Amino acid sequence: MSHATRRHVLVNSAAVAAALASNFAQVPGVHAQAGTRLRCFWWGNPDRDKRTKAALEAYKAKFGTDISAESLGWGDYWTKLSTQTAGGNAPDLIQMDYRYLFEYARRDTLLALDSLNPKPLDLATFGDAARNSGKVDGKLYGVALGTNSKAMVYDTTMFEKVGVKSLDAAWTWDDFARIAGEISKLNPGKYWGSGDNSRWEQGFEHYLNQRGKLLYTADGKAGFTKDDVTAWFDLWDKLRKSGAVAPAEIGATNTGSIDQYEVSRGTAAMSFANSNQVVAFQSIAKNKLAISVFPNEKGSPSGHYLKPSMLMSVSSKTKSPEEAAKVIQYLINDADGVKALGIERGVPPSSTAQAQLAPELDDLGKMQVNYVAAVSKVAVALPPPPPKGAGEIEKLMLRVADTVAFGRASVKDGALQFFTEAESILARA
Amino acid sequence: MTIAAGTQATGATGRSPGRDWGRLMPFLFLAPWLVGFVVFTLGPVLASLYLSFTKFDLLRPPTWIGTDNYVRMFTADYRFVQALKVTFTYLLFEVPLKLAFALLVAVILDKAVRGSGFYRALFYVPSLLGGSVAIAVLWRQLFDGNGTVNRVLLWLFGIQGPSWISNPDTAVYTLVLLAIWQFGSPMIIFLAGLRQIPQDLYEAASMDGASKWRQFRRITLPLLAPVIFFNMVLQVIEGFKAFTPAFIISGGTGGPVDSTLFYTLYLYQEAFAYFRMGYAAALAWVLLIIIASFTSMSFLTSKYWVHYEDDGR
Numbered sequence: 001m002s003h004a005t006r007r008h009v010l011v012n013s014a015a016v017a018a019a020l021a022s023n024f025a026q027v028p029g030v031h032a033q034a035g036t037r038l039r040c041f042w043w044g045n046p047d048r049d050k051r052t053k054a055a056l057e058a059y060k061a062k063f064g065t066d067i068s069a070e071s072l073g074w075g076d077y078w079t080k081l082s083t084q085t086a087g088g089n090a091p092d093l094i095q096m097d098y099r100y101l102f103e104y105a106r107r108d109t110l111l112a113l114d115s116l117n118p119k120p121l122d123l124a125t126f127g128d129a130a131r132n133s134g135k136v137d138g139k140l141y142g143v144a145l146g147t148n149s150k151a152m153v154y155d156t157t158m159f160e161k162v163g164v165k166s167l168d169a170a171w172t173w174d175d176f177a178r179i180a181g182e183i184s185k186l187n188p189g190k191y192w193g194s195g196d197n198s199r200w201e202q203g204f205e206h207y208l209n210q211r212g213k214l215l216y217t218a219d220g221k222a223g224f225t226k227d228d229v230t231a232w233f234d235l236w237d238k239l240r241k242s243g244a245v246a247p248a249e250i251g252a253t254n255t256g257s258i259d260q261y262e263v264s265r266g267t268a269a270m271s272f273a274n275s276n277q278v279v280a281f282q283s284i285a286k287n288k289l290a291i292s293v294f295p296n297e298k299g300s301p302s303g304h305y306l307k308p309s310m311l312m313s314v315s316s317k318t319k320s321p322e323e324a325a326k327v328i329q330y331l332i333n334d335a336d337g338v339k340a341l342g343i344e345r346g347v348p349p350s351s352t353a354q355a356q357l358a359p360e361l362d363d364l365g366k367m368q369v370n371y372v373a374a375v376s377k378v379a380v381a382l383p384p385p386p387p388k389g390a391g392e393i394e395k396l397m398l399r400v401a402d403t404v405a406f407g408r409a410s411v412k413d414g415a416l417q418f419f420t421e422a423e424s425i426l427a428r429a
Numbered sequence: 430m431t432i433a434a435g436t437q438a439t440g441a442t443g444r445s446p447g448r449d450w451g452r453l454m455p456f457l458f459l460a461p462w463l464v465g466f467v468v469f470t471l472g473p474v475l476a477s478l479y480l481s482f483t484k485f486d487l488l489r490p491p492t493w494i495g496t497d498n499y500v501r502m503f504t505a506d507y508r509f510v511q512a513l514k515v516t517f518t519y520l521l522f523e524v525p526l527k528l529a530f531a532l533l534v535a536v537i538l539d540k541a542v543r544g545s546g547f548y549r550a551l552f553y554v555p556s557l558l559g560g561s562v563a564i565a566v567l568w569r570q571l572f573d574g575n576g577t578v579n580r581v582l583l584w585l586f587g588i589q590g591p592s593w594i595s596n597p598d599t600a601v602y603t604l605v606l607l608a609i610w611q612f613g614s615p616m617i618i619f620l621a622g623l624r625q626i627p628q629d630l631y632e633a634a635s636m637d638g639a640s641k642w643r644q645f646r647r648i649t650l651p652l653l654a655p656v657i658f659f660n661m662v663l664q665v666i667e668g669f670k671a672f673t674p675a676f677i678i679s680g681g682t683g684g685p686v687d688s689t690l691f692y693t694l695y696l697y698q699e700a701f702a703y704f705r706m707g708y709a710a711a712l713a714w715v716l717l718i719i720i721a722s723f724t725s726m727s728f729l730t731s732k733y734w735v736h737y738e739d740d741g742r
Contacts, residue, residue, distance in 0.1 A: 075681060079701040086487035107488045248685075249574060249592040255680030392703050395682065402686045406597055 036320045038067045038327065041084075042095035042310070043077035045258055045280050048344050055340035059330050065323055067093075073257060078391075085109050090315040092324045096142045098133065098308055102385040105136040111314040112139040116325040122333060123350075130349030133308040133382060142311030143328050146346025148368075149304045149375045150206055151275040152294055153261075157287035158183050158191075158269035167292040169374065173235065176295035180244035183269045193244045194270035195262035196251035198236035199401040201394040203272050203294075207232050209303035209380055210296055220387030220429075222422055229415035233404050237411050248405035259284055275371050276309050276346035279364055291371050293378075302378040309346035347372045389429030393422050481711035486704040498711035509712070511687050512695035519601055519691065520668045523608045528660055531612040535619035536649070549620070556613025564607070565677030569594060572603045594678055597688035604674050604689060615660040622656030623649070654735045662727050669720050672697070692716055 042052060049071045056067045070091065072080060078100065084090050090109065104110050117123055117140060123131050126144070134142035154167075162182040168175075180193025197203040205215040207228075214223035239245040246268050254260045258277065262268035264284040273281070275291055282289050293304060312331065314324045330337040338353040343365045348354055354369070361369065396418060404414035456463065481498055485491035502509050534552055538545050558564050571577045574592030582590045593599045626649065634644045650657075672693040675683065683690030683698070696716070700709035 075702070082487045082704060083701075103488070109488060249595045252595040252685035253573070253592070255682070257680075260680075389703075395698075395702070398682065399684065399686060402597075402684060406686060408597070408686060 036065050036323045038065060038093060038318075038320065038324060039070065039091035040067050040093040040327070041070045041072075041077075041081065041091035043074045044071050044095075045073075047280060047283060051341050051344055055331060055337050056327075058336050058340055059327060062330075062336070063326070065327070067327065075256075085315075088317060090317055092315055092318040092320070093327060094313045094315055095145075096311040096313040098311065099386050099390060101134070101142050101311060101313070102136050103388060104313070105139075105141040109316055110141045111316045111318060111321055111324075112141060113143070113314065113325060114140050116321060120322060121325040121329050125333065125350040125352045127349060127351075129306065129382070130308065134311050134313075142308070142313045143332060144308035144311055144349045145331065145341070146276060146309040146343070147306050147349050147372055148274045148276040148309035148346035149306050149372060149379070150202060150294065151273060151278065151291040151371060153263055153271050153273050153278050153281050153289055153291055155263055155269040155285065155287045156290050158186070161186060169293055169378075170298075171292070171295050172298055173295045177239060177242065177244050180239065180270065181242060184243050188243075191266070192246040192250070192262070192268040194239070194246070195254065195268045195272070196236060196240060196245050196248070196401075196405060197272040198233055198405065199251060199254070199398045200272060201397040204229075204232050204397060205383070206294055206303045207235075209305070209383070210294075210300045212301060214383050216384065216386050216390065218384040220426065222419075222426060224419075226415055226419040229418050230412060233401065233411045233414050236401075237404060240405060248402060248407075251405055252402050263289065274309065274346075275368055275375075276344065278368065279344050282364055291367060293375065301380050302375070303380060304375045304378065305380050305382050306372065306376055307382060308349075343368055387426060387429060389425045392425050392429075396421055396425065477710040477713060480707050481714050483707040485706040485710075487706060488704075491707060494707070498708045499715075501708070502711060502715065508687065508690065508695060512683075512690045512692045515601060515683075515688065515690050516669065516692040519605060519608075519671065520665060522602070522605045523668050524661060524664045526605070527609045527612050527664060528615060528657065530609055531615035531660070532619050532653075532657075534612065535616045535623060536645070538616075539620060539623045549617070552616060553613035556611045562673065562677055565674045568603060568607050568674065569678050595685055597686040600679070600685060600688045604671075604678065607674050608668070608671065615664065618656060618660055619653070622653050626652045651736060655737055658727070658731050658735045662724055665723055665727070666720055669693075669716065669723075 040052075040056060042048070044052070049069075052071070053069050056069055060066055071077075077095075081090070081094065085104075094104075094110070096104065096110075101110075113121060121143070123140075123143065130144045130147060131140075133144055134140055159165075159167075159179070162179060164179055176194070183193040184191070201215075208215055208224050211228065213228065217223045236245065240247060246262060250262065250267050254262065258264060258280045261271040261273065261281065263271040263281055266286070271281070272294070278289055278291050293302060296302065312328050314321060314328075318324050331341060332338070332348065332350050332353060335356045338348060338350075338356050339360060341348075343357060343361065347369050348357065357365070358369075400409075400414050400418040400421075403409045403417075404411060409417065480491060482493060482495060483491035484494050484497075538549055538552070569576075572593035573579075574595065576593075578593065579590040582588045591599065593603050630648050630652075631644055634648060639647065670693060671691055675689045675691045675694050676697070679685075679689045679694075681694075681698070681702070683694045692712075693716075696709050696712045699705045699712060
């Protein structure tokens with residue numbers, strides 16, 4: 001003991017400290033919290049936020065991993081995500097859209113999940129189409145959380161008032177014009193048959209799909225001609241002038257958030273949206289809502305395709321890829337996770353998840369499952385991912401369609417403007 | 430005394446550590462501000478100047494493209510022209526009307542009415558709230574198709590008004606109205622200015638039989654000119670920077686049909702909706718030049734209409 005030199009003391013205390021540290025590391029709770037704290041980020045609405053948070057809480061209760069949750073509306077979401085990604089501060093779990101998947105994956109901001117499949121992430125219960133919808137250049141970058149298709153959301157009460165009990169899947173644009181026109185007569189100048197869909201870029205895409213064309217080709221060019229745009233604007237211009245469709249002043253106030261659509265605001269009986277959104281619409285609308293395929297020309301393709309409504313991706317910068325994959329596995333395959341999310345993001349692609357959900361479904365849920373099943377029988381192929389600049393063209397469509405609706409430009413001039421500007425945006429991107 | 434002599438001695442040599450310390454001291458105390466200025470202001474400003482000559486989408490590193498951004502802006506960008514049009518229309522109405530209204534209220538409140546302190550506070554409230562998101566949302570409700578304004582019109586006159594905010598002809602004027610409503614801060618400055626005017630001038634004028642209007646035109650306005658000028662410069666700069674109301678009321682689009690596409694809103698869209706940081710940086714620099722030239726133009730023309738009391742002329 002007399003040899004307790006300064007050197008001895010130092011060595012001993014270092015050993016004690018190391019022992020203490022290793023002891024701490026062995027306590028499971030401490031390890032999990034210090035080692036793996038994940039961040040999850042999605043766009044959504046209050047209902048989705050509640051469900052997702054519940055699922056993440058349940059995951060924490062089961063596995064002890066703390067997941068901080070963040071969510072924003074669609075528009076702000078991409079702003080924040082790109083800023084965080086550029087700053088090297090991307091969340092571990094990122095809700096991805098098919099529109100942006102390729103851009104993010106090809107810039108190496110997302111993690112290829114192939115090495116984590118089938119363990120811990122098991123996609124065996126996914127159909128081929130759903131599994132491939134998350135692939136970019138042959139590698140898996142996103143896992144679909146739900147499947148949807150575009151759908152026309154309508155107010156059943158108003159339909160019954162004009163004697164329409166149910167809609168036939170083969171209904172035409174003429175049927176649409178007739179029903180909308182009759183509904184507009186119920187409360188003239190206050191309530192219309194349908195919202196103005198000429199502003200919605202995806203509505204235009206659907207119209208092109210019905211004509212056997214694409215909005216964007218696989219090499220990122222415009223898949224339509226000026227005449228297609230003219231026909232699209234003309235279709236809606238006639239409907240607007242006949243009074244079947246709400247006027248420009250109503251259309252221009254639809255900013256694209258759920259509460260701004262015509263069926264939510266009680267200004268029209270039909271709005272064009274996505275099948276999974278009926279859940280959110282119904283939470284606002286007073287009357288009972290239902291969904292239908294879009295009207296069509298007789299004998300044309302349906303134009304509907306099944307789309308991954310939302311994908312879950314993992315950041316390439318994540319410190320715990322295994323843990324992140326486990327969370328996705330929990331959300332798509334574990335009964336608790338699946339039930340917490342429900343059908344709000346669309347019909348889950350996993351067949352086991354569908355079976356787990358089936359007994360729990362309410363009317364809206366059943367309506368969605370039946371709709372997606374019905375659409376899958378007539379669906380056209382999933383189009384190639386939209387090119388860079390597609391987001392800007394989406395806004396261009398809003399602007400030019402409004403210009404036509406307000407009578408600031410003729411159908412022909414509007415179509416020419418849209419076509420030339422879209423071409424120049426694609427060339428510049 | 431000895432200490433003072435000591436410092437002087439070291440000061441003479443100029444090389445001792447004590448002297449250097451003394452020189453550094455002020456900078457040390459300035460450091461918190463200095464670091465903040467360099468890191469959070471000067472750095473980003475210089476970075477934005479560099480970015481304005483690049484193509485930068487946040488995900489990939491910026492690439493140098495020379496003056497392409499500026500060339501595009503002045504030759505091929507009709508939305509840039511539209512943004513300028515909207516901003517200037519807004520300024521043309523907003524600045525004079527707001528100043529006139531602020532002056533009017535200030536003149537009324539300047540008279541010692543009972544409870545004028547209360548009214549002064551009350552009229553200032555909109556300026557505190559005005560820039561907020563909540564007020565922009567309220568404005569949306571007021572000027573909507575079946576909003577409050579139209580209901581009042583219908584009830585009073587039986588007129589069915591248009592949807593003010595979703596009509597491209599009227600949308601920008603609802604924003605002008607919103608800005609005028611926030612007349613509080615120029616009003617306070619006018620009030621202070623009115624107090625500076627010697628009361629005996631008014632007494633003398635009324636002795637000579639000058640009417641209130643004449644007194645206002647011949648005494649108040651000329652003596653208040655420096656304050657009016659100051660307020661005008663401030664309001665023009667504020668006007669160029671207006672963003673929140675247009676963003677909320679149009680849902681970030683600048684619509685309908687780009688009728689509320691303020692310059693700042695366009696800049697924001699280019700940066701954060703289309704991820705063209707380089708182009709947005711170039712837009713920001715052009716805005717800086719526009720504001721700077723407007724301000725200097727105001728100062729250059731001011732000598733023809735602004736007279737200072739201590740001015741010899």
